[in-house]
Amino acid sequence: MSKRIDVNDLNVYYGDFLAVEGVDMVIEARSVTALIGPSGCGKSTFLRTLNRMHEVIPKAYVTGKAVMDGQDLYGPGVDPVEVRRQVGMVFQRPNPFPTMSIADNVLAGVRLNNRRISKGAAAELVERSLTGANLWNEVKDRLHLPGSSLSGGQQQRLCIARAIAVEPQVLLMDEPCSALDPISTLAIEDLISELKNDYTIVIVTHNMQQAARVSDRTGFFNIAGTGKPGHLIEMDDTTTMFSTPSEKSTEDYISGRFG
Ligand SMILES: Nc1ncnc2c1ncn2[C@@H]1O[C@H](COP(=O)(O)OP(=O)(O)O)[C@@H](O)[C@H]1O
């Protein structure tokens, strides 16, 4: 269920503005890749290119390659909707459909993909996805209640359940814990560690301890100044990045000297 992504000389534009330049990156399957770097260096922008969400912004486009297990995500004839099914995304603020029930929230992505599904299969998928998101025990007796009845941390796990219900290969997470309290953050981090057995995970985080705790590999992005493009400065095993990075700017950022 898990695939690797090879990014090659990727440039990301908003109209004339080159926001991220020349990224080469290998994202390993069944592992957690953390992307770190100061605000505005293009982490979210880069992340959204991995499921072709970047191009939904008017005049936004990409040059270069992002290849998932041999398939160029930007190749001719590739359907961006299918890419988004295979590469799911979880956002900074939990965004369940507030009035939709917990169960229907889990099924929302599946229904968007026009998959017909029997009642029994739907119930099974709801249980499997919520179990996978470590939420089942907390909500199994109130599946009919609205998504908004859950706490922030539960809502984020509901969004993860919704994302995994469509059986993606890759999960992108853009600062998934930044709106959560420390206990909910730990619950999500535990969940990420479990999910990597089945999925390729890329997580953007501004929390260095979180990157160190959850990720196998870490990439550091930086910008030379406002209006300049962001670059991937270096990428390595997380333990190496946090102990002996090659670049001075990585060390400065990790040790809290800037950003
Ligand atoms: N929708 C957009 N339209 C134009 N520029 C954008 C848009 N979103 C982000 N940017 C610009 O792209 C650059 C990178 O932003 P972003 O990817 O959000 O950085 P990060 O996630 O690292 O904080 C910034 O200069 C930002 O202003």
Ligand SMILES: [Mg+2]
């Ligand atoms: Mg961001």
